[in-house]
Amino acid sequence: MDILLSLVSQFCLALGAFLIFSGGVGVLRFPDFYTRMHAAGVTETLAAGLILVGLMILAGWSLVLFKLVLILLFIMITSPTASHALAKSALHGKLEPFRQVKQEGE
Amino acid sequence: MGQILDFTLLFLLLVTAVATARVRDLFAAVMLSGIYGLVSASFFVTMDAVDVAFTEAAVGAGVFPLLLLAVLAMVGRYEKTAYRRPWAALILVTITGAMLVNGTLDMPAFGSADSPAQQHVAQRYIEESPEEIGIPNMVTSVLASYRGYDTLGEVVVIFTAAIGVLALLPSLGGGVRRKRESDGMGDHQVLRIVSKILMPVILLFALYVQFHGEYGPGGGFQAGVIFAAGIILYTMLFGLDTAQAVIKPSVLRVLAATGVLLYGGVGLLSFLSGANFLDYSALAEDPVSGQHIGIILIELGVGITVAAAIILIFFAFSEAAGENGEET
Amino acid sequence: MLAGTAIALLVVMAMALIRALLGPTIYDRILAVNLFGTKTVLLIAVAGFLFGRPDFLDIALTYALINFISVIGVLRFFEYSNAQTDGKGA
Incomplete structure (x- = not known):
């Protein structure tokens, strides 16, 4: 049972680390603000959640687990809200979304 | 692992500091100062100074940028750039900086047991605190x-x-204010x-x-x-x-x-x-x-x-x- | 795996910093700061486990709250000053 739990925890951490990294690449390489925001959003909810769940399994039943749940809850509430407000603000600020110019012969 | 963390965080700190000084858009400067607060707090965490990190988290990354932003709302967003190259100031700063760096050379190594900070009263505090204060x-x-x-x-x-x-x-x-829209x-x-x-x-x-x-x-x-x-x-x-x-x-x-x-x-x-x-x-x-x-x-x-x-x-x-x- | 996660977080923090430096719009910078903040929360949580000091979590908790407030603050004052200069910025 312990081995299984530790495996699950390792898996969560590894997947979280991978998603964080890919999100970071996206934030650097995507062409405009809105696409970058999409990449950042992945790291802020799914990846953060996975890493925190991995830590929770490591922590076991304790006050630490409770605090991790709180952090997860806060991140899950605040990050999408902040992203929403930011996108709304950008759209109202007349920031045009990026549109791919159609290739010839398409 | 600890060393990798330390070096990376210090490097990030340096980059942020230089960028904050160079940026002309003050909004960007405030945001970079927020990042500076976050990095330095992480650094305090790796140094095991949890209480200091806590303060830095709340003040350096939270309230300080907010107060700066409130100031920006008063003074405008862009730095005024109409100044000459201040050579005298640069020389002064260089000399002062060199003296400070020279001063740090005499300091005991980080965490060394025979530094004055460890020998003066710290030992007594650590030994007596559990009995005297009990927290x-x-x-x-x-x-x-x-x-x-x-x-x-x-x-x-x-x-x-x-x-x-x-x-x-x-x-x-004080006085009657109009309601702001x-x-x-x-x-x-x-x-x-x-x-x-x-x-x-x-x-x-x-x-x-x-x-x-x-x-x-x-x-x-x-x-x-x-x-x-x-x-x-x-x-x-x-x-x-x-x-x-x-x-x-x-x-x-x-x-x-x-x-x-x-x-x-x-x-x-x-x-x-x-x-x-x-x-x-x-x-x-x-x-x-x-x-x-x-x-x-x-x-x-x-x-x-x-x-x-x-x-x-x-x-x-x-x-x-x-x-x-x-x-x- | 904890160490690997910490390194990934550090790399992403560096990436977010680059994005904050490059801009180009103010919104990119805000996004980068927000990203940097959540990654710091995670880094401190992971570092707590790495060094066996779970009381680091209180700090991570503070960050999770403070980070939100500062992003809102930036938005608020940016919109405010934009309304005054009639959208000259951005």
């Missing part, structure tokens, strides 16, 4: 009890800073609802930090800042008038003084009970529980003053920015 977090026992004078001084400094800001900026609540973030419905849900959690967390300072990282300073950050969030979303209806500036001014007086009062009380100023052992029959009572009371005083002072300063800046906005 798990040694940082709090040093900060609030052994070094009670210093902390009293810090609280007075914060109180004085609030007085200074209030004296320099237009008075709060651009107050608050009326069109951000989602933000308002989520923040309403978060507000009680933030204030509750501040209280937890306030009264948990004896057992873990935290205490009056951090709690005060977090509490103030909660109120600042409310002010930004619902406007200055609503926030001032919730917490009146006149009440805040009294509270800011109350905290300092509470701190000093505890000191006087122990003085009158026959011990030294700020020696809490005399406050109860048992010296250890006397220490506990004293620490809880003075931490409360610190928290009240810090929260009230920061909210007052933020109100004053918002007020001044609002007045400027109406004129232009």
Whole structure:
């Protein structure tokens, strides 16, 4: 049972680390603000959640687990809200979304 | 692993500092200073200075950028660049910097056992604190009890800073003000609802930090800042008038003084009970529980003053920015 | 795996910093700061486990709250100053 739990925890951490990294690449390489925001959003909810769940399994039943749940809850509430407000603000600020110019012969 | 963390964080710190100095858009500079706060707090965490990291988290990454932003609302977004190349200043700074670096060469290595900081009183604090003060977090026992004078001084400094800001900026609540239309973030419905849900959690967390300072990282300073950050969030979303209806500036001014007086009062009380100023052992029959009572009371005083002072300063800046906005 | 996660977080923090430096719009910078903040929360949580000091979590908790407030603050004042200069910025 312990081995299984530790495996699950390792898996969560590894997947979280991978998603964080890919999100970071996206934030650097995507062409405009809105696409970058999409990449950042992945790291802020799914990846953060996975890493925190991995830590929770490591922590076991304790006050630490409770605090991790709180952090997860806060991140899950605040990050999408902040992203929403930011996108709304950008759209109202007349920031045009990026549109791919159609290739010839398409 | 620890070394990789340290080096990376220091490198990030350096890049952020240089970029902050070079950026001309002051909004970007404020945001970079927020990142600077985050990095330096992470650095304190890796150095095991949890209480300092806590303060840096709340102040450096939270309230400091907010106050800078409130200033930006008054002074405009771009740096004025009409100056000549200040060679004299550059030479002066280089010489001073070289002297400072030279000075650090004489300092003992980080964590070395025979540095003066470890040999003077630290050892006694570490050995005696569990019996004399009897609380798990040694940082709090040093900060609030052994070094009670210093902390009293810090609280007075914060109180004085609030007085200074209030004296320099237009008075709060004085005269009749027009209701501002651009107050608050009326069109951000989602933000308002989520923040309403978060507000009680933030204030509750501040209280937890306030009264948990004896057992873990935290205490009056951090709690005060977090509490103030909660109120600042409310002010930004619902406007200055609503926030001032919730917490009146006149009440805040009294509270800011109350905290300092509470701190000093505890000191006087122990003085009158026959011990030294700020020696809490005399406050109860048992010296250890006397220490506990004293620490809880003075931490409360610190928290009240810090929260009230920061909210007052933020109100004053918002007020001044609002007045400027109406004129232009 | 904890160490690997910490390194990934550090790398992403560096990436977010680059994005904050490059801009180009102010919104990119805000996004980068927000990203940096959540990654710091995670880094401190992971570092707590790495060094066996779970009381670091209180700090991570503070960050999770403070980070939100500062992003809202930036938005608030940016919109405010934009309204005054009639959208000259951005």
